[in-house]
Amino acid sequence: MKNQEVALLLNKISALLELKGENRFKVIAYAEAARRIENLPTPIENLYREGKLSEIPGVGQSIAEKIKEYLETGKSSYLEELGKEIPEELIELEQVPGVGPKVALLLYKELGVRTLDDLEKALSAHKVRNLPRLGPKSEENILRGLETIKRRSSRIPLGLALPVAEELVLYLKQFPFVERVDACGSLRRMKETIGDLDVLVASNDEEKAMQAFTRWPEVQEVLAFGSTKSSVLTKSALQIDLRVVRPESYGAALQYFTGSQAHNIKLREIAIRKGFKLNEYGVFRIEDDKKIAGATEEEVYAALDLPWIPPELREDQGEIEKAKLGELPHLVELKDIKGDLHVHTDWSDGTSTIEGMVRGAKKRGYEYLAICDHAQSLGVAGGLTWEKFQEQKLKIEEVSQKENFPILWGLEANILADGDLDFPEEILREFQIVVAGVHSAFRQTRGKMTERIVHALKSGVIHILSHPTGRLIGKRDPYEVEVEKILEVARESNTAMEINSSPERLDLKDRDCRKAKEEYGLKMVINTDAHSEENLDLMKYGVAVARRGWLEPGDVLNTYPWKQLLEWLKGKRERMP
Ligand SMILES: [Zn+2]
Ligand SMILES: [Zn+2]
Structure with missing residues (x-):
C-alpha cells in the first residue's frame, strides 16, 4: 500500500x-x-x-x-x-x-x-x-x-508505524517458513509514539526469512543484513529491524523484545529469586542450565508464577504486583465497543452522509451511533445554525427509522474563550447528546484555560468533554490546563471524558485515563471523531489508549447496551441544575 x-x-x-x-x-x-x-x-x-x-x-x-x-x-x-x-x-x-x-x-x-x-x-x-x-x-x-x-x-507516531507494521506482518505471514510473526517493542505495547520499529519472526530457516524481509516491496534500502537481525528503511522513511528466532524460543524473545525495560528488569529479579535465569532464549534453571520455558509468552510468565500480562500494561506501573495477586484488570477490547458517540457528517465538515456513517457503524457491528456535527460559530466550513440542526434532526430520525438503527442527534459544541458555549443552554438541552470541546484560543494561561473549561462543565449540559487537552502529537503540545481540576469538576457535574481515537490526538492520554478512573471514578467514552466512514476504523487506537489506562468495559460508556446508555445520558440531564 x-x-x-x-x-x-x-x-x-x-x-x-x-x-x-x-x-x-x-x-x-x-x-x-x-x-x-x-x-x-x-x-x-x-x-x-x-x-x-x-x-x-x-x-x-x-x-x-x-x-x-x-x-x-x-x-x-x-x-x-x-x-x-x-x-x-x-x-x-x-x-x-x-x-x-x-x-x-x-x-x-x-x-x-x-x-x-x-x-x-x-x-x-x-x-x-x-x-x-x-x-x-x-x-x-x-x-x-x-x-x-x-x-x-526521535519518535514515530503510532498512527504512522502501526499500519506499516501490520502490512509487513501480513506480508511475512504468507511464507511457509515463517511460523509466527509479531511486531514487538513499544508498538506492541501501543505507546502513542514508537522508538524503534521491531518485528520478530519464528522460523527454522533464518536465511530465507531474512531474504523475504529485505525483498518486501516497501523496502527502499537495506541498512544491514544478518542471519539473526536485519534492518531496512521503508519508502515511507521508517526504519524497521527484524529478528528471526527459532520457534522454541519465540515466546521468550517476544516477551524480551516487547519490553518495557522496566517491566523486564522486574521479571528478571523474580526469576533470580526463584533460582532461574530469564533472557531472550527462555527461562533456565541456574543450577543445571535446564530450559524450563520459552516457546510461548504464557509459558514464560507461568514459569515465574504469573498470569500472562497484556502488553499494554507492561510499563512497571504496578501490573506485576497485581498479576501476583491475580488482580489484573479485564481490559476493554475493540469487540466490547457498541457505538461511536462523536462523528461528523457532510452536514458540517465531514465527507460522508448520515446514511454512510450509519452503514459504517453497522458494518462494524455497532448497535448505535451519535451524530455530532459542528455548530456555526466554530467557523469550520458548513458549521450548522440552529435551524439547520433542527432540519438535521428530522433527517436523522428518518434514517434511524429506515435503517432500524438507533442514532442520537447531537452536536459538538465549542467551548468559547470565556467558557460559554456556542448555543444558549436552553437550546443545548434540546439535543440528545452534547459533546463539547476547545477548538480555538489555545494559548490562554493555565488559570484562564482551566477556568474556561470548568465554567463550561458547570453549565451541566455537556455529556462528554471532547479531546480534553487539545494536543496534536508531534505538532501541538496540550494547552496549559490543570487536568486534576477538570477531572474533579467532571465528577461533580457527571461529565464523561472522551478518549479521542484520532492517532494524532489520543486525548485523554493513557496516564490521565487511569487517573480519571482510579482517583475520580469518572466514566470515559472512546470516540473516533470520524469525519468519514472509513475513519470509524480509528477506534482501535482509542481502545489501545484505554487499555494502557487500565480501563475495563464498565469504565467505558460506549460499551453499554443502547438502553443503558440512554439511561446514563438522561440521568445526566436529570442531575442538571
Ligand atoms: Zn473537536
Ligand atoms: Zn469532532
Missing part, C-alpha cells in the same frame, strides 16, 4: 508551495489531499488501476495527475521542478516552531541555512537576531523550537 508514500509526496509539494509563497488555496489543497490519502482504507494503487483517483475527496484533476505519474514512475517531475527553486531541506527547517515558511526562506537566502544543523550553528553564532524583522527574542524562540523538534523527531 503506497498511501503513506503518496501522502508524503503531496505534503512535500504543499510545503514547497508554501515556502514559495504560492496561493494559499493551492497549498491547502495539496495538504488536504495528503490527509485524505493518509486515511484511506484502500490502497491508492487499486484506485489508480480502477481509474478512480479523482473520486477521492479533495483530489482534483491536477493532483490526480501527479499521483498517477508517481505511481507509474516512482518520481514526480513537479516536485523536482519545485526543488530546483527551493531546496527540499527547507521543509524540515520550516517546521521548527518559531520559524515557519517566511523565516525559513529568509534564513536560507540571507545566511545560507538549509538544515537543522546549519540553523543550530547560526543560532549559536547569534546571526539570526540581526536578520530583518527578527531580533534577540525571535532568536530565543527559534532556539527553543529547535530543542522541541529534536526531542520530537
Whole structure:
C-alpha cells in the first residue's frame, strides 16, 4: 500500500508551495489531499488501476495527475521542478516552531541555512537576531523550537508505524517458513509514539526469512543484513529491524523484545529469586542450565508464577504486583465497543452522509451511533445554525427509522474563550447528546484555560468533554490546563471524558485515563471523531489508549447496551441544575 508514500509526496509539494509563497488555496489543497490519502482504507494503487483517483475527496484533476505519474514512475517531475527553486531541506527547517515558511526562506537566502544543523550553528553564532524583522527574542524562540523538534523527531507516531507494521506482518505471514510473526517493542505495547520499529519472526530457516524481509516491496534500502537481525528503511522513511528466532524460543524473545525495560528488569529479579535465569532464549534453571520455558509468552510468565500480562500494561506501573495477586484488570477490547458517540457528517465538515456513517457503524457491528456535527460559530466550513440542526434532526430520525438503527442527534459544541458555549443552554438541552470541546484560543494561561473549561462543565449540559487537552502529537503540545481540576469538576457535574481515537490526538492520554478512573471514578467514552466512514476504523487506537489506562468495559460508556446508555445520558440531564 503506497498511501503513506503518496501522502508524503503531496505534503512535500504543499510545503514547497508554501515556502514559495504560492496561493494559499493551492497549498491547502495539496495538504488536504495528503490527509485524505493518509486515511484511506484502500490502497491508492487499486484506485489508480480502477481509474478512480479523482473520486477521492479533495483530489482534483491536477493532483490526480501527479499521483498517477508517481505511481507509474516512482518520481514526480513537479516536485523536482519545485526543488530546483527551493531546496527540499527547507521543509524540515520550516517546521521548527518559531520559524515557519517566511523565516525559513529568509534564513536560507540571507545566511545560507538549509538544515537543522546549519540553523543550530547560526543560532549559536547569534546571526539570526540581526536578520530583518527578527531580533534577540525571535532568536530565543527559534532556539527553543529547535530543542522541541529534536526531542520530537526521535519518535514515530503510532498512527504512522502501526499500519506499516501490520502490512509487513501480513506480508511475512504468507511464507511457509515463517511460523509466527509479531511486531514487538513499544508498538506492541501501543505507546502513542514508537522508538524503534521491531518485528520478530519464528522460523527454522533464518536465511530465507531474512531474504523475504529485505525483498518486501516497501523496502527502499537495506541498512544491514544478518542471519539473526536485519534492518531496512521503508519508502515511507521508517526504519524497521527484524529478528528471526527459532520457534522454541519465540515466546521468550517476544516477551524480551516487547519490553518495557522496566517491566523486564522486574521479571528478571523474580526469576533470580526463584533460582532461574530469564533472557531472550527462555527461562533456565541456574543450577543445571535446564530450559524450563520459552516457546510461548504464557509459558514464560507461568514459569515465574504469573498470569500472562497484556502488553499494554507492561510499563512497571504496578501490573506485576497485581498479576501476583491475580488482580489484573479485564481490559476493554475493540469487540466490547457498541457505538461511536462523536462523528461528523457532510452536514458540517465531514465527507460522508448520515446514511454512510450509519452503514459504517453497522458494518462494524455497532448497535448505535451519535451524530455530532459542528455548530456555526466554530467557523469550520458548513458549521450548522440552529435551524439547520433542527432540519438535521428530522433527517436523522428518518434514517434511524429506515435503517432500524438507533442514532442520537447531537452536536459538538465549542467551548468559547470565556467558557460559554456556542448555543444558549436552553437550546443545548434540546439535543440528545452534547459533546463539547476547545477548538480555538489555545494559548490562554493555565488559570484562564482551566477556568474556561470548568465554567463550561458547570453549565451541566455537556455529556462528554471532547479531546480534553487539545494536543496534536508531534505538532501541538496540550494547552496549559490543570487536568486534576477538570477531572474533579467532571465528577461533580457527571461529565464523561472522551478518549479521542484520532492517532494524532489520543486525548485523554493513557496516564490521565487511569487517573480519571482510579482517583475520580469518572466514566470515559472512546470516540473516533470520524469525519468519514472509513475513519470509524480509528477506534482501535482509542481502545489501545484505554487499555494502557487500565480501563475495563464498565469504565467505558460506549460499551453499554443502547438502553443503558440512554439511561446514563438522561440521568445526566436529570442531575442538571
Ligand atoms: Zn473537536
Ligand atoms: Zn469532532
